[in-house]
Amino acid sequence: xxxxxxxxxxxTFGHGIHPIAHKEATAELAIxxxxxxxxxxxxxxxxxxAPAKAIVSVGQEVVRGEPIAxxxxxxxxxxxxxxxxxxxxIDTLVATASGPKTPAMIIDTYTASDQKVLFECTADIRQLSxxxxxxxxxxxxxxxxxxxxxPSHVKLLPPEGVSIDTVxxxxxxxxxYLTCDHRIMLEYTDKLILGIQMVMEAxxxxxxxxxxxxxxxxAFAMIQSKLPKDGSISCELVETxxxxxxxxxxxxxxxxxxxPSGGLPAEIGVxxxxxxxxxxxxxxxPQSRGLIERVVTVSGYxxxxxxxxxxxxxxxxxxxxxxxxxxxxxxxxxxxxxxxxMTTASLDVAITKGVSGIVVLEAPEAKSETPQVFPCIKCGxxxxxxxxxxxxxxxxxxAMVRDYQKMESAYHLNDCFECGCCSYVCPSNIPLTQYFRxxxxxxxxxxxxxx
Amino acid sequence: MGELTSNLIAIxxxxxxxxxxxxxxxxxxxxxxxxxxPRIDDIEELLPAANCGACGSPGCRPFAEGLINGxxxxxxxxxxxxxxxxxxADYLGVDAGETNKKVARLACAGGKxxxxxxxxxxxxxxCRGAALVSGGGKGCAWGCLxxxxxxxxxxxxxxxxxxxxxxxxxxxxxxxxxxxxxxxPKDLFKLHSIEHRLFVACKNLExxxxxxxxxxxxxxxxxxxxxxxxxxxITLGNHLAVINYDKNSLASxxxxxxxxxxxxxxLDNRGGYRTGKACKPTIRKKPLPIx
Numbered sequence: 001x002x003x004x005x006x007x008x009x010x011x012t013f014g015h016g017i018h019p020i021a022h023k024e025a026t027a028e029l030a031i032x033x034x035x036x037x038x039x040x041x042x043x044x045x046x047x048x049x050a051p052a053k054a055i056v057s058v059g060q061e062v063v064r065g066e067p068i069a070x071x072x073x074x075x076x077x078x079x080x081x082x083x084x085x086x087x088x089x090i091d092t093l094v095a096t097a098s099g100p101k102t103p104a105m106i107i108d109t110y111t112a113s114d115q116k117v118l119f120e121c122t123a124d125i126r127q128l129s130x131x132x133x134x135x136x137x138x139x140x141x142x143x144x145x146x147x148x149x150x151p152s153h154v155k156l157l158p159p160e161g162v163s164i165d166t167v168x169x170x171x172x173x174x175x176x177y178l179t180c181d182h183r184i185m186l187e188y189t190d191k192l193i194l195g196i197q198m199v200m201e202a203x204x205x206x207x208x209x210x211x212x213x214x215x216x217x218x219a220f221a222m223i224q225s226k227l228p229k230d231g232s233i234s235c236e237l238v239e240t241x242x243x244x245x246x247x248x249x250x251x252x253x254x255x256x257x258x259x260p261s262g263g264l265p266a267e268i269g270v271x272x273x274x275x276x277x278x279x280x281x282x283x284x285x286p287q288s289r290g291l292i293e294r295v296v297t298v299s300g301y302x303x304x305x306x307x308x309x310x311x312x313x314x315x316x317x318x319x320x321x322x323x324x325x326x327x328x329x330x331x332x333x334x335x336x337x338x339x340x341x342m343t344t345a346s347l348d349v350a351i352t353k354g355v356s357g358i359v360v361l362e363a364p365e366a367k368s369e370t371p372q373v374f375p376c377i378k379c380g381x382x383x384x385x386x387x388x389x390x391x392x393x394x395x396x397x398x399a400m401v402r403d404y405q406k407m408e409s410a411y412h413l414n415d416c417f418e419c420g421c422c423s424y425v426c427p428s429n430i431p432l433t434q435y436f437r438x439x440x441x442x443x444x445x446x447x448x449x450x451x
Numbered sequence: 452m453g454e455l456t457s458n459l460i461a462i463x464x465x466x467x468x469x470x471x472x473x474x475x476x477x478x479x480x481x482x483x484x485x486x487x488x489p490r491i492d493d494i495e496e497l498l499p500a501a502n503c504g505a506c507g508s509p510g511c512r513p514f515a516e517g518l519i520n521g522x523x524x525x526x527x528x529x530x531x532x533x534x535x536x537x538x539x540a541d542y543l544g545v546d547a548g549e550t551n552k553k554v555a556r557l558a559c560a561g562g563k564x565x566x567x568x569x570x571x572x573x574x575x576x577x578c579r580g581a582a583l584v585s586g587g588g589k590g591c592a593w594g595c596l597x598x599x600x601x602x603x604x605x606x607x608x609x610x611x612x613x614x615x616x617x618x619x620x621x622x623x624x625x626x627x628x629x630x631x632x633x634x635x636p637k638d639l640f641k642l643h644s645i646e647h648r649l650f651v652a653c654k655n656l657e658x659x660x661x662x663x664x665x666x667x668x669x670x671x672x673x674x675x676x677x678x679x680x681x682x683x684x685i686t687l688g689n690h691l692a693v694i695n696y697d698k699n700s701l702a703s704x705x706x707x708x709x710x711x712x713x714x715x716x717x718l719d720n721r722g723g724y725r726t727g728k729a730c731k732p733t734i735r736k737k738p739l740p741i742x
Contacts, residue, residue: 098585100586342584345585346585431574438575
């Protein structure tokens, strides 16, 4: 933290970067619905943890909102049909943005089906005990909608011996291009507050803080006007800086606490949720619905009609891009934000629960990153960018000589959450983050082999 | 006390200190001496000093210790010449053990001329890195990316990347150390006994003819090889032909004759392979266009 930041009243963390936001194209556009695609692809492993298990059979008719898969374990969630239609197959291998093909359910949409959710019942959520709330959250199929897709109910059950006293709601949206959380805070404010109250009840937390970056004053004002009178929920402005929305960074900014190395936020009594997750919970739980659609920002210069769209989960990427129109000379499609998202090689991947944005870059935009890599000049730019105060320069040099064990044991490789700040600032264009991801993948493989 | 005396005191003091410390070192050398079998050094001399890890121990010296303890058989070292193995066995007075030469084999034949590349990857020139970006952009999610991580890690220069972007293993040089097996992000390499001549060079688990659009040399699980070969030699598992190498003695080139794509091959002992008559020949020499 520099001297200037110490005296500043804006809450923030040390280090980090300021990428160009590119949010103006979609920030003012209200959330709109997309029509149904003719065929929906619902992968059974959209979340972290065990894949879901199909509970429907081929040829079965399903209605919008009906459960079609049950959780495959505790760290797993069920799936719900995004459309009314008929199940065409249940174990087709489909492409994913991450690479390996995974089994998915294919559902043929009935042409006349409408957007009304047919599978629901009103539930009196105010009467539920914390344990029942956790079960209800799991039954809704809710995962972290910020991009990690970690099952939400798992975070509601902190490990034994710790209790959550503060719930932090992440409304930073520090990724360039993305504006879905911004629109959710503006348009679904009531549902957002309701969702936060339910989560507070489930973890028996006393207070909740919503962190909003100061480039979204309208969202901040809207939330301020709707906060409950009892003062249990507060809203705070934080500095516009990447990666402000990362769990550990936001805790640091708002509470001035640090999550221990290798630990979880629960260990210091904090749970962090995304605003999108909270707004969806506030919408789904009172009606016992499942998660079947999410807000996705479609942006970038390769898109003709950028905007924030409510997309049914399982819609093929190709269909979304047909709807918004694509310029001919696009060169790169990123699922998620440009900093932490996944470049996808195939248009046949489905929009899953963890996809917060689709960014289509035109050739000149993508080319600005020159491919030539120069040797490290030891300038230390990455050290003053790393929000976790790691040593990316040293880690990178160890990665080049393939000393992956030392990276883990001596330089805290596993604390790196791959935000990409080091690669972004490196004047030698060294793909540091990619090196670290390779190192982690190899270390994981070695550990599996040793077991 | 002149200058001379003080100089003498200094010299005497340093000499005394040196003697005392030397005495401690002599004592330590006697009292803390670790007895080490002299045979370890002798055997280490006879080992190839490649420290490749193929035997399962971290390097050649631990392997030599293992030989003396009896945990390993001399033939466990696949890098060593047969003669050296025999000398070690004679020296230790143990059985050399069975030598079964193994080689690494790549379960993919989808070079750039037959397998579709969906999206071009630019960045770190490494299969490991490319595999993290949407699987590397190859149409077949199981296929070889051809950037040669395996050739880089091979300590014995046994792997070269051919013009179609496929690693070729030189069976003569390969010592089955397993470095390529560990580094391949798609887990395409596997150690096989050199006796295994019938081989399925594909790992695509997709059903039916669909993957044919992605690669011309894909196993479509049509079952022709299963029908043509003796009972139990080839089975179908996960939409892929699986060879039961326990019945390797029954294997013959007949199994590959009717394969329509050439995914199952008969490897000859000169490093080449043959496909069946029914297989459509690949005459394309250049890579397929990207898209």
